[in-house]
Amino acid sequence: MTLLLHLLLRRTPIGWLQLMHNRMRLVAAVAGIAFANLLVFVQLGVVASMNSVIYLTYTPFRTDIMISAPSPQLFGGALLSRRIIYMALADPGVADATALHLGSMEWKRPGGMSKVLIVYGMAPEAGAFAGDTITDQQLAMLALPNRVLLDSEFKDVGKDGSDMAIKQLSPETPLEFEINGHAVSAVGSFKLGSGFGYDGALFMSDQTFQRLIPERTSGTLSHVLVQLKPGADPALAVRRLNERLKSEHVQVRTAAQMIADDVNYMNTEAPMGIIFGIGVFIGIFVGLVIVYQVLATDVAAHMKEYATFKAMGYPHRFLLGIVFEEALIIAFLGFMPGVLLGSGVYQVMAMATDLPLGMTPGRALTVLAGTFVACALSGSLATLRLRRAEPAELF
Template identity: 35%
Template structure:
């Protein structure tokens, strides 16, 4: 059709200014959708990095826990009771809490996530942790997350330069013995890891001995995870929630998606971007159809069918969708880089998101075209001849 009469393209390019405005509007809508979807995915990804890094098969938590930022403690006896299940190879407790970190330079306090582990356990597949397990065995020594926000101070830079860094955590003097890499999230601006003994020293006034926040279970090789989960669930009392590693990840994602306003806001922002783009494209296509009514009436008089005229409008919608998507994609890449540098969140372009947005863009333009073509019904050759 385009080879014989490239009518859709000719009509769009006849008014260059209108075309540029239309493409700018579509690009704006695409950027809005890209940013909202990007932040939404970054929200999920950042908040489950710790979960995904766990070197374990089964996770035990308190059923009253909502998410990593609001974990409820439970007795470590429950974790060690799981050793009685034949498929269990080893168990490992994790302590988790938030408290004030004093910036060594500004002396300002900022909440940081403190993670306590047994230094003999290799629990996290995070860069820098395994190499520093011996270091955190020392009293009042912690390792600092280099992905933490800048408000905690230039800790990583100082350590990399060989400087000694001393500060206070919850009012207790500590030494930073090294760095690891996890990254900030919507729940935690920064993280430190230390030994279980150091953790209990830091929270001596707030913690009862024998209470942990997460229990990690390693299964014997060849064990079916779902079968082992059911065995552990049946063996332990009902005051413990038993999850597979993937279920633990989903547990966190579900909280941020359904129990907080943040997930809803980003979803709403995506919908608003779609609506804005639909309105913009509709206005352009409606103007195109209205301005070319005499031409459409002439084509009808020449024998072209209503279906052909409808296809012309939908071709215009498709052209607008593709041309508008390209600058939107480019600007979104730039915005992702800026957002990643500013927030330290793992926000990046993915093929799945690009495909999602271009499909939404085409759908957006087709919906606009479907509304605009109603005007074609009034294209009557009798009005011209």
């Protein structure tokens, strides 16, 4: 390592040798950075998981434009009137429009536990609006009352003794269960997964949806999904629909814009996003303080040596180079256990929560770059003390 650094720096790697000379201080610094990295990884992982979950909630359906009550969230707005569908269909660029019903239900599980499921309701005949995870054959099966598709990622099915593999669900081998006081039959599955505040999902026809949630009448719906004619400009269509529906107190957005609004709301306005965002800054701050403390102590301990270098004619930037060398080495050495611990914690959290959590190369590189920047910043602050290195005081 010393030889490698010597070749890289084209000088004696004083920073590295200084760190290695006081190994307890080095271990403390590396442990501190690893801890700060772990904090940042956990916070970023949860934020990324939250965003992934938001994307996933949009996968059971496919649409060019969404008409919704003013709200940044898919599962958040007020209900709309069915007449919005007909008003949208009157636009020359619109090929088709349909209602999307969204809600949630509790599924009482053996032992008194209950699981929360988010519920999608859509007309089975509007197959063009179904997402890639749902087949036309499955939609056709949903035309019969009280038939549903169950989330293949739902982990709690076998606990009622049925020992049923969700992916093997079919009309011949359905899973019968009771939800909201109604007996339903899961005749197939689709993939979604659990999220923050729910354990899985159900997909069903609009008729079954209204039967299971009686307060949701056929005249109300959550969103209007709009598909455009081939070649139609989505931005122009959004503008026209907004104009057409301006008296209806609705918001017309492309699907991409709706997802972006949802993600942005969760990250910047929802309490959970804000808390985890602050957590990232706390992690960075902890790292900054630890590295600063280590480097500042190190600079103070070597003040005479630094003053000697000044007396010998070494410029101030040489001394800064030593401190930055130390900062970057600590950053790198701290990152290695940090990323390993972070990966381990992701696995534990994913197993415990069923949330989509995992280390990505992009996130690891981002944290490594952030660690370098934070350590360089701490190093810059620590170098302020170097000005006290006065060579005349050596004699």
